[in-house]
Amino acid sequence: METAAPSLLELQRALHNSLVEHDACGISAHVVPGGMSPAERLNVYRNTFAGALTTALRLSYPAVHRLVGAEFFKGAAGFFIESFQPKSACLDDYGEEFPAFLSVFEPAASLAYLPDIARLEWAVNRALHAADMEPLDTQRLGALAEAERARVRFAPHPSVSLVRADHPADLIWRAVLEKDDAALSAIYPGAGPVWLLVERLPTGVEVRRMSESAWRFTSALCDGRPLAVALDEAPDFDARALLADHLAVGRFIDFSLNDTSGNFP
Amino acid sequence: MDSHAAPLRKARDSIPAKAGVGLRFRHHQVVLESHPASAWFEVHTENYLGGGSAPAYLDAIRRDYPVSLHSTGLSLGSAEGLDLAHLERVRRALERFEPGLVSEHLSWCIVGGIYLADLLPLPMTEEALEVVCRHVDQAQSHLKRRLLIENPSTYLQFRHSTIPEWEFLAATAKRTGCGILCDVNNIYVSACNHGWDASAYLAALPPEAISEIHLAGHTVRQIDGGRTLRIDDHGSRVAPEVWTLYADALARFGPVPTLIEWDTDVPPMAVLLEEADHAAALIEEAEIGNGRALAA
Numbered sequence: 001m002e003t004a005a006p007s008l009l010e011l012q013r014a015l016h017n018s019l020v021e022h023d024a025c026g027i028s029a030h031v032v033p034g035g036m037s038p039a040e041r042l043n044v045y046r047n048t049f050a051g052a053l054t055t056a057l058r059l060s061y062p063a064v065h066r067l068v069g070a071e072f073f074k075g076a077a078g079f080f081i082e083s084f085q086p087k088s089a090c091l092d093d094y095g096e097e098f099p100a101f102l103s104v105f106e107p108a109a110s111l112a113y114l115p116d117i118a119r120l121e122w123a124v125n126r127a128l129h130a131a132d133m134e135p136l137d138t139q140r141l142g143a144l145a146e147a148e149r150a151r152v153r154f155a156p157h158p159s160v161s162l163v164r165a166d167h168p169a170d171l172i173w174r175a176v177l178e179k180d181d182a183a184l185s186a187i188y189p190g191a192g193p194v195w196l197l198v199e200r201l202p203t204g205v206e207v208r209r210m211s212e213s214a215w216r217f218t219s220a221l222c223d224g225r226p227l228a229v230a231l232d233e234a235p236d237f238d239a240r241a242l243l244a245d246h247l248a249v250g251r252f253i254d255f256s257l258n259d260t261s262g263n264f265p
Numbered sequence: 266m267d268s269h270a271a272p273l274r275k276a277r278d279s280i281p282a283k284a285g286v287g288l289r290f291r292h293h294q295v296v297l298e299s300h301p302a303s304a305w306f307e308v309h310t311e312n313y314l315g316g317g318s319a320p321a322y323l324d325a326i327r328r329d330y331p332v333s334l335h336s337t338g339l340s341l342g343s344a345e346g347l348d349l350a351h352l353e354r355v356r357r358a359l360e361r362f363e364p365g366l367v368s369e370h371l372s373w374c375i376v377g378g379i380y381l382a383d384l385l386p387l388p389m390t391e392e393a394l395e396v397v398c399r400h401v402d403q404a405q406s407h408l409k410r411r412l413l414i415e416n417p418s419t420y421l422q423f424r425h426s427t428i429p430e431w432e433f434l435a436a437t438a439k440r441t442g443c444g445i446l447c448d449v450n451n452i453y454v455s456a457c458n459h460g461w462d463a464s465a466y467l468a469a470l471p472p473e474a475i476s477e478i479h480l481a482g483h484t485v486r487q488i489d490g491g492r493t494l495r496i497d498d499h500g501s502r503v504a505p506e507v508w509t510l511y512a513d514a515l516a517r518f519g520p521v522p523t524l525i526e527w528d529t530d531v532p533p534m535a536v537l538l539e540e541a542d543h544a545a546a547l548i549e550e551a552e553i554g555n556g557r558a559l560a561a
């Protein structure tokens with residue numbers, strides 16, 4: 001049967017459908033058989049596509065991979081890839097939706113803490129690859145009048161994430177990556193929740209626990225709440241000392257001034 | 266440009282017509298510590314677009330070696346146009362690392378805003394040639410650099426293709442002024458998979474456009490009916506037949522910067538250097554051959 005020659009765009013959409021939707025109807029007729037079926041030839045590309053994305057997920061989620069095993073991970077990744085494909089050629093950015101996917105992935109339901117581990121690993125992945133940015137020059141804050149300082153809204157360093165986990169995700173994550181079975185079996189998964197700060201320091205990526213109130217205050221600042229509002233909402237601990245620590249470590253890169261300090265929703 | 270700084274920079278920036286090695290993450294530390302005898306290194310651009318340790322390693326390695334940036338994500342053959350945000354990220358990487366060579370593939374990987382994570386084959390048509398040339402022009406003008414375009418390994422051909430791949434490559438180089446990154450292993454793999462004549466492929470390429478050569482290992486997959494398909498998996502030593510074809514390429518093109526690529530089960534640096542030494546010996550033979558030809 002003669003098939004009309006497709007335009008380049010039609011052909012590329014058809015190949016996309018073959019790789020992503022497993023629907024080779026549109027593409028097969030345009031492939032030269034040459035001793036092998038078009039399906040066999042297309043399979044080479046389908047395997048590379050699925051293999052490359054599974055590898056990208058494994059690199060971003062090494063503890064999840066160890067916890068569930070290679071075969072289970074490959075299967076879960078296969079389902080994930082059908083629903084979520086990368087939007088750019090930077091595969092470090094691929095897989096942000098994986099934790100949410102795992103939380104509703106029925107076969108993984110028995111490992112209740114798995115989505116928490118995945119969320120922590122995504123934060124670690126972000127911290128590993130976030131752009132290099134200069135920390136905020138604190139002299140710029142010092143130059144502000146008192147009233148202006150109350151209106152400061154910080155911009156967090158892109159490597160900083162705040163993770164709240166129902167389970168002791170930090171302990172499990174560390175024990176799994178260090179292959180420390182003794183430590184892992186000593187962890188009580190119900191010993192949560194935990195409030196975590198993940199960031200990249202000059203020495204590497206750090207995952208540290210915070211008190212709930214310190215975490216909430218830090219979250220408020222990272223979400224861009226004006227400084228006076230964030231301080232008002234955090235009355236029961238030394239928020240100013242924590243703020244000084246954030247500034248000293250370089251967790252903020254910039255700030256803007258809120259229009260009116262009392263008007264924040 | 267600062268004329269006083271120029272000679273030093275040039276020596277450091279340009280990729281010599283010698284054998285280099287594809288640098289992968291597992292070798293960052295060993296390169297800094299042991300300073301292996303590779304004439305230059307090439308990295309995959311897309312692995313160094315963020316921040317953190319990987320680009321910091323490359324900054325440090327770049328101080329001691331010429332470096333080439335090899336892209337896989339520009340998708341020069343996409344009908345819908347280039348991903349301009351990605352092109353800009355690549356431009357910033359060029360600014361940071363000042364590579365001696367910049368390359369991409371004769372392929373596509375993006376449609377409908379989805380990145381398909383592979384070097385997908387193009388139909389060899391006039392329409393595709395126009396699209397590729399337009400995008401090479403656009404990329405070269407945005408990056409302010411000459412691009413090298415590499416022939417990919419392919420596992421299928423399209424019925425409506427009308428231009429042989431070697432002519433497509435030569436036409437792209439002629440129309441856009443880009444160079445050709447001649448992957449000798451890919452020529453061999455595609456020639457076996459499609460029944461082409463690998464030597465005729467080499468002979469059809471314009472020598473003046475050849476600015477780099479790639480070498481890598483591939484595997485042979487058995488298909489039903491006793492047939493085979495060669496898969497370019499970069500997971501082993503260069504095949505003997507590919508070394509032979511490489512010697513032919515050097516005889517035709519003269520000494521060209523040559524890279525050993527290895528991406529699957531990356532071996533210790535020593536193994537990569539052995540492969541690079543083999544390439545270096547063939548480059549040296551080609552230089553002697555060239556000298557004889559000139560003297561005659």
